[in-house]
Amino acid sequence: MSKVPVIVLSGFLGSGKTTLLLRMLQEADSFQLTPAVLMNELGKQDVDGHLLQAASPDLPMTKLLDGCICCSKKSDISSAVKQLLLRKPSVILIELTGVANPEEIVDALTEPALLPYVKLHQVITLLDAENVLDYNSIFAADRELVHTLRRQIEVADLLLLNKIDFVSAKKLAAIEKTIRKYNDRSLLLPTTHSHFDLALVFGSLLPQKQVPSQALSFNNKFQIQAVKAVQQPNSAPSPAVSYSRIHTVTLPIEEGFPLTQSIVERYLAKWGSSLLRAKGYLRIGSQMEPSLMQFAGKRINWQSSSFSGTSYLVLIGLDLDADVLIADWKQRLAGPLV
Numbered sequence: 001m002s003k004v005p006v007i008v009l010s011g012f013l014g015s016g017k018t019t020l021l022l023r024m025l026q027e028a029d030s031f032q033l034t035p036a037v038l039m040n041e042l043g044k045q046d047v048d049g050h051l052l053q054a055a056s057p058d059l060p061m062t063k064l065l066d067g068c069i070c071c072s073k074k075s076d077i078s079s080a081v082k083q084l085l086l087r088k089p090s091v092i093l094i095e096l097t098g099v100a101n102p103e104e105i106v107d108a109l110t111e112p113a114l115l116p117y118v119k120l121h122q123v124i125t126l127l128d129a130e131n132v133l134d135y136n137s138i139f140a141a142d143r144e145l146v147h148t149l150r151r152q153i154e155v156a157d158l159l160l161l162n163k164i165d166f167v168s169a170k171k172l173a174a175i176e177k178t179i180r181k182y183n184d185r186s187l188l189l190p191t192t193h194s195h196f197d198l199a200l201v202f203g204s205l206l207p208q209k210q211v212p213s214q215a216l217s218f219n220n221k222f223q224i225q226a227v228k229a230v231q232q233p234n235s236a237p238s239p240a241v242s243y244s245r246i247h248t249v250t251l252p253i254e255e256g257f258p259l260t261q262s263i264v265e266r267y268l269a270k271w272g273s274s275l276l277r278a279k280g281y282l283r284i285g286s287q288m289e290p291s292l293m294q295f296a297g298k299r300i301n302w303q304s305s306s307f308s309g310t311s312y313l314v315l316i317g318l319d320l321d322a323d324v325l326i327a328d329w330k331q332r333l334a335g336p337l338v
């Protein structure tokens with residue numbers, strides 16, 4: 001039995017992983033691929049999973065919520081992947097949380113329970129061009145997180161410098177120079193909306209085709225060995241925590257409350273740089289259908305959705321105090337609105 005290839009999507013919060021995953025699912029068919037997806041979210045709610053299921057209703061998908069599969073949920077990877085294998089996918093796509101270290105996933109895939117069935121195909125790391133150069137200073141106090149973000153770059157087989165619509169050519173050159181200090185082996189592609197030629201990733205999985213010439217710039221075997229080489233041979237199998245100060249908070253949303261975009265946006269703005277990401281489904285005004293709200297890299301994006309569940313809003317940030325956040329939220333809903 002041939003092993004099922006696994007593609008890992010890594011990258012900090014809001015860098016464009018789900019955008020890429022949606023694109024991969026849309027195009028998989030044209031590469032004769034039948035993908036399955038393993039989603040991991042830090043929070044209890046599953047915003048991205050709903051987006052994917054809406055785009056591909058028959059998609060075999062397993063979701064691991066409320067923790068990072070590279071540390072607290074690492075032991076769940078094996079059963080989740082095995083569950084997906086029952087659906088006989090030709091490729092498994094794993095979207096990591098923004099604070100996951102891809103090395104840990106590579107490690108999990110090579111454990112005895114999975115080794116006979118799956119093989120790592122590629123680690124793709126997305127970088128948010130608008131914010132990536134600021135991470136070192138923003139997270140200076142969190143060495144573990146800085147280390148994780150650096151490892152995301154170092155172990156990537158393909159680096160996507162995404163959201164370049166937000167940066168100048170000068171900044172782009174500066175980012176590339178910095179990234180190349182950590183990884184000068186892998187292809188680095190500037191992208192918007194995670195858009196690039198997927199033949200680079202899927203092409204070599206085509207049943208009868210040769211590896212396309214562009215894809216030869218990846219060397220998967222070498223990458224896996226490089227990842228393995230950095231692990232201490234005698235160290236205990238400690239699921240090192242890759243994030244320490246990052247917390248998620250789910251806000252209660254009262255159905256029927258006349259919420260406005262402005263209430264939500266002012267609330268999000270209040271937390272400054274400690275708020276890294278927010279997303280949720282919210283009914284605005286008298287809307288029957290909820291809107292999908294995405295806050296990433298200090299920008300807010302609203303779009304209509306077909307979500308039919310209970311509204312919610314998840315916040316992901318540094319040292320978030322759930323009590324303070326929830327109390328402030330409730331106060332705003334009680335009005336007067338400021």
Ligand SMILES: Nc1nc2c(ncn2[C@@H]2O[C@H](COP(=O)(O)OP(=O)(O)OP(=O)(O)O)[C@@H](O)[C@H]2O)c(=O)[nH]1
Pocket residue numbers: 011012013014015016017018019020048097098162163164165191192193194277294296301
């Ligand atoms: N302007 C712009 N927006 C983008 C680009 N790529 C993604 N976005 C938007 O950025 C937001 C976050 O994108 P996602 O694909 O959800 O990012 P993610 O990495 O999956 O985020 P997490 O799930 O929090 O880790 C969404 O609103 C996207 O539509 C881009 O290149 N340019």
